[in-house]
Amino acid sequence: MTGDEEQGGAMYPGLADFARLWAGAVLPTSNVPLSRGELQVILKGFAELLTASLRADTFDHTQAIEVGRGLVATQLVGPKALDATIRVLGRQLRAEADDDRLVDLLGAVAGGYVDALRDHIFQQQETLKKAVFRARDAAEKALRASERRFRTVFTESVVGIAIGDIQGHIVSSNLAMQEMLGYSADELRQRTPYDLMPRKDAEEVSTAYRQLINGQFTSLRSEQQMLRSDDEPIWVHIAVTLIKDENGLPDYPVVMIEDISDLHLLQDRWTHQVAHDPLTNLHNRALFVSKVESAVGGLGPGDRIGLACFGLDGMSVINAGVSDQVGDKILKTTADRLRTVVGDDNGLLGRVDGDRFALLAVRSTTRDMVATVERAMARIAEPVQAEGREYAVTASVGIVERAAAGSDPARLLADAEQAMHWAKQDGRAQWALFEEDRGSRQRRDFVLAAQLPAALRGDQFSVEFEPIARIGDRGLAGFSTVVSWDHPEQGVLAANDFLHLAERTGHMLPLGSWTLRQACEQARQWHDEHGDRTPPLSVPLPNRMVCDQDIVKLLRTVVEETGARYEQLALEVDNSVLRDPDGDPAEVLGVLQELGFRVLVSGMTATSCPHGFADLPVHGVKLAPQFVATLGVDDKPDPSAERAIGSVVSAARLAELPVYAAGVQDERHAAALRELGVDFGQGDHFGPPSLPFEVEPMIIAGNVDPDW
Amino acid sequence: MNLPDWAPKGVDVDRASAARLYDFFLGGSYNFEVDRELGRKVAAVAPGVYDFTRLNRAFLRRAVAYLCDQGVDQFLDIGSGIPTAGNVHEIAQKANPDARVVYVDNEPVAAAHSDLLLDGNPNAVAIEADLRDPDSILGHEKTRQMLDFGRPIALLTVAVYHFIPDSDEPLALAARYRSALPSGSYLALSHVTMDAMGEQIRQLIDLYRDSQNPVTARSKAEFTAMFDGFELVEPGVVFTPQWRPESPEDVGERPEDSAVYAAVARKP
Numbered sequence: 001m002t003g004d005e006e007q008g009g010a011m012y013p014g015l016a017d018f019a020r021l022w023a024g025a026v027l028p029t030s031n032v033p034l035s036r037g038e039l040q041v042i043l044k045g046f047a048e049l050l051t052a053s054l055r056a057d058t059f060d061h062t063q064a065i066e067v068g069r070g071l072v073a074t075q076l077v078g079p080k081a082l083d084a085t086i087r088v089l090g091r092q093l094r095a096e097a098d099d100d101r102l103v104d105l106l107g108a109v110a111g112g113y114v115d116a117l118r119d120h121i122f123q124q125q126e127t128l129k130k131a132v133f134r135a136r137d138a139a140e141k142a143l144r145a146s147e148r149r150f151r152t153v154f155t156e157s158v159v160g161i162a163i164g165d166i167q168g169h170i171v172s173s174n175l176a177m178q179e180m181l182g183y184s185a186d187e188l189r190q191r192t193p194y195d196l197m198p199r200k201d202a203e204e205v206s207t208a209y210r211q212l213i214n215g216q217f218t219s220l221r222s223e224q225q226m227l228r229s230d231d232e233p234i235w236v237h238i239a240v241t242l243i244k245d246e247n248g249l250p251d252y253p254v255v256m257i258e259d260i261s262d263l264h265l266l267q268d269r270w271t272h273q274v275a276h277d278p279l280t281n282l283h284n285r286a287l288f289v290s291k292v293e294s295a296v297g298g299l300g301p302g303d304r305i306g307l308a309c310f311g312l313d314g315m316s317v318i319n320a321g322v323s324d325q326v327g328d329k330i331l332k333t334t335a336d337r338l339r340t341v342v343g344d345d346n347g348l349l350g351r352v353d354g355d356r357f358a359l360l361a362v363r364s365t366t367r368d369m370v371a372t373v374e375r376a377m378a379r380i381a382e383p384v385q386a387e388g389r390e391y392a393v394t395a396s397v398g399i400v401e402r403a404a405a406g407s408d409p410a411r412l413l414a415d416a417e418q419a420m421h422w423a424k425q426d427g428r429a430q431w432a433l434f435e436e437d438r439g440s441r442q443r444r445d446f447v448l449a450a451q452l453p454a455a456l457r458g459d460q461f462s463v464e465f466e467p468i469a470r471i472g473d474r475g476l477a478g479f480s481t482v483v484s485w486d487h488p489e490q491g492v493l494a495a496n497d498f499l500h501l502a503e504r505t506g507h508m509l510p511l512g513s514w515t516l517r518q519a520c521e522q523a524r525q526w527h528d529e530h531g532d533r534t535p536p537l538s539v540p541l542p543n544r545m546v547c548d549q550d551i552v553k554l555l556r557t558v559v560e561e562t563g564a565r566y567e568q569l570a571l572e573v574d575n576s577v578l579r580d581p582d583g584d585p586a587e588v589l590g591v592l593q594e595l596g597f598r599v600l601v602s603g604m605t606a607t608s609c610p611h612g613f614a615d616l617p618v619h620g621v622k623l624a625p626q627f628v629a630t631l632g633v634d635d636k637p638d639p640s641a642e643r644a645i646g647s648v649v650s651a652a653r654l655a656e657l658p659v660y661a662a663g664v665q666d667e668r669h670a671a672a673l674r675e676l677g678v679d680f681g682q683g684d685h686f687g688p689p690s691l692p693f694e695v696e697p698m699i700i701a702g703n704v705d706p707d708w
Numbered sequence: 709m710n711l712p713d714w715a716p717k718g719v720d721v722d723r724a725s726a727a728r729l730y731d732f733f734l735g736g737s738y739n740f741e742v743d744r745e746l747g748r749k750v751a752a753v754a755p756g757v758y759d760f761t762r763l764n765r766a767f768l769r770r771a772v773a774y775l776c777d778q779g780v781d782q783f784l785d786i787g788s789g790i791p792t793a794g795n796v797h798e799i800a801q802k803a804n805p806d807a808r809v810v811y812v813d814n815e816p817v818a819a820a821h822s823d824l825l826l827d828g829n830p831n832a833v834a835i836e837a838d839l840r841d842p843d844s845i846l847g848h849e850k851t852r853q854m855l856d857f858g859r860p861i862a863l864l865t866v867a868v869y870h871f872i873p874d875s876d877e878p879l880a881l882a883a884r885y886r887s888a889l890p891s892g893s894y895l896a897l898s899h900v901t902m903d904a905m906g907e908q909i910r911q912l913i914d915l916y917r918d919s920q921n922p923v924t925a926r927s928k929a930e931f932t933a934m935f936d937g938f939e940l941v942e943p944g945v946v947f948t949p950q951w952r953p954e955s956p957e958d959v960g961e962r963p964e965d966s967a968v969y970a971a972v973a974r975k976p
Binding site: 024031075079124131132139 | 721761816957958
């Protein structure tokens with residue numbers, strides 16, 4: 001400040017103090033963007049101008065007015081700035097001039113100041129107005145842009161959008177919404193979204209909407225069914241959002257719906273594909289069974305239900321021998337034909353296995369079922385054109401028809417399939433009605449067949465010996481080896497109950513060898529004890545074993561290992577094996593005879609003619625028990641049965657073969673057989689199959705009536 | 709907040725705004741009757757308010773001048789309010805014509821006003837954004853264009869944090885901003901306190917409650933915590949007139965009557 005003081009002091013000493021006082025007085029009054037020193041420099045200049053004006057010969061207002069303006073320009077614009085300035089100027093300039101001139105000067109400063117301040121204020125207000133315009137403009141632009149965006153979203157969206165009033169009535173809706181629901185904008189107005197829903201959903205949604213308004217949630221989302229104007233239901237995702245006003249109070253709702261029917265359709269299609277056979281477009285097995293279940297569940301106590309299972313005959317031959325394409329064509333054609341037969345009424349079709357179709361009929365009768373099946377079989381049997389050729393395929397059909405009440409749905413199909421197998425076994429291209437007895441027997445067979453291997457390993461089989469007597473005097477002529485199964489659940493099962501299963505399931509060889517070994521061991525044991533009094537032991541030799549190429553080796557091994565004697569063993573072969581076109585039984589039997597075995601042909605019935613036996617190396621024939629049973633029971637003789645048996649016996653006689661009879665039940669049988677010339681018999685009349693120690697007394701006694 | 713973020717903020721001139729009240733207390737005319745009405749009420753119970761604002765404004769001026777002396781040439785002024793005499797860019801560009809300034813205010817009129825004044829100034833911009841949304845400011849296109857975050861920046865948050873209630877976690881916000889600055893940057897801050905002038909400030913807070921910007925006063929310790937990790941430059945945390953005064957008279961006998969703490973700190 002020293003420089004200023006010196007400079008100013010040259011003309012007007014004391015100006016620096018003037019400026020310092022002035023600055024100190026006005027600084028607190030205004031927001032001056034200057035330091036105290038900077039302000040003092042400016043104010044010192046003003047002080048100098050004013051002093052010069054006062055000292056001038058003629059007074060000029062101009063300088064004072066400019067100072068007043070300059071104060072405003074220096075931002076000394078606070079409410080008290082002028083007041084503070086006038087006070088400082090008055091005191092400081094009092095000595096420089098007379099009162100009139102001073103008052104003029106102060107008036108001019110104040111005038112200039114006020115004038116400039118008005119401009120300053122106007123200018124600021126003007127600027128502020130501009131700023132507000134600009135802000136509003138920006139806000140409006142943003143709003144317009146936002147509205148444009150919203151409008152675009154609203155109009156162009158594929159999502160249906162509606163704006164509602166607080167009661168939920170639609171006020172405005174977009175095209176997507178109108179198209180989705182099939183209403184015009186006017187029709188939608190005054191409706192609520194829940195007016196367009198099935199009643200149950202509507203209640204839920206309107207409750208949720210009230211909760212939304214009450215502030216329990218901020219938005220509402222769900223997957224919902226809505227009804228179009230044509231009452232067609234569509235699936236939608238619906239979202240309801242509540243727009244709030246600036247006070248946070250609910251203002252209006254925005255509803256958005258998205259049509260997801262396609263999604264549902266896709267889902268349905270997927271479900272369809274999972275549940276349908278793609279080739280024929282019929283229900284697959286799983287879906288068919290579940291349809292059967294729901295059908296059974298929906299039927300009344302008096303209703304009946306029918307199920308037919310169609311198995312195409314010979315499809316494996318076509319698939320393997322012709323082509324899969326032809327096979328597919330046949331399957332498709334069959335499906336189509338079944339459809340035409342079933343029509344829409346009460347029928348339900350399924351492809352339950354590769355070449356197997358099923359048809360369900362509710363409120364059926366057996367007669368209707370059979371009629372439908374026969375029509376279907378006729379249609380299926382019509383030739384199918386495939387790859388330029390005609391194929392004729394037949395179906396074997398199993399039919400179940402029973403009261404719906406208490407029916408096990410899973411059983412229905414299984415039983416129909418069972419009956420279909422019977423139809424196939426009986427010669428194909430026919431239908432078979434399911435019969436409970438046959439069915440349960442077969443079911444039991446399946447169970448037994450499945451258990452057989454484990455039973456063999458588990459030592460559940462045992463052999464018993466059934467005495468063979470001379471019919472004339474009940475002298476002991478031998479024992480027939482009978483295998484039985486001590487089943488853990490079903491008790492002791494006779495050979496008849498399971499031997500055919502062993503044959504079918506391929507367990508005959510091990511079971512037969514086992515039986516043979518037991519018999520051989522017993523034969524050796526008895527021979528050791530009773531020597532030549534021991535009668536021959538006959539062992540059934542299943543067909544499967546007779547035809548086995550290693551049979552001779554097997555027999556020799558067993559006999560030699562057990563130490564039995566060939567001539568003590570009689571091998572029984574079923575007469576059916578002698579007619580086997582593929583084998584050469586004579587050769588096998590010859591070898592057996594050479595080894596020293598005795599050979600009996602068993603299972604003789606009316607149809608098995610023993611004429612050619614003379615040339616065969618056999619030692620006798622045995623009548624089948626069921627053949628013997630034709631003689632009847634009690635006192636009612638059956639002359640035709642006697643004739644049939646008589647002719648077999650005569651034939652055997654011609655071949656010089658002794659005749660045995662199995663299944664001799666009583667004295668009447670025995671008498672009749674004796675009359676007809678049968679030599680030996682076995683069966684209850686001569687004693688049941690028994691354990692070795694039980695029959696041993698017979699060996700000692702030499703007859704079947706030992707004195708215990 | 710149900711409106712999507714692309715919905716614009718309204719321009720509200722029916723309620724007093726802190727920016728225009730501040731202008732009113734500074735003797736400016738960038739205000740409306742609604743602001744002046746509240747301003748007069750405030751001044752009636754807290755006559756010191758004219759001094760609070762003027763002295764705060766003077767602190768800002770000195771702080772910017774000091775920062776220019778330190779070689780800082782980039783300024784981010786958040787809560788800049790209505791542009792008025794002695795704006796940051798005027799002070800800074802007087803010292804260094806290449807100094808760059810970004811003004812930020814959440815009040816649309818204040819932001820528009822700054823924008824209006826800055827027409828034709830290539831080195832200063834104004835944006836409308838809120839201190840409470842740091843990413844909207846730090847990541848703003850204009851901020852990124854104007855400021856080089858690889859070089860020191862002076863962040864000015866002068867008389868603005870007292871408009872942030874505790875529920876908006878002012879300390880976390882301050883930390884967020886501090887972390888965004890490069891080393892060598894400065895933070896200049898001032899804040900209303902009740903450590904002095906308690907009664908007047910209490911009254912002022914009461915009256916401000918109905919404005920767009922309610923006020924929260926904070927203690928010296930709370931204020932100091934906003935600089936956590938920065939080095940306070942001399943004289944540390946003081947009342948506004950005590951911060952590097954240009955003459956002893958500027959401090960006055962009762963600097964605490966300014967009711968506003970001030971400090972500047974440097975990021976190490």
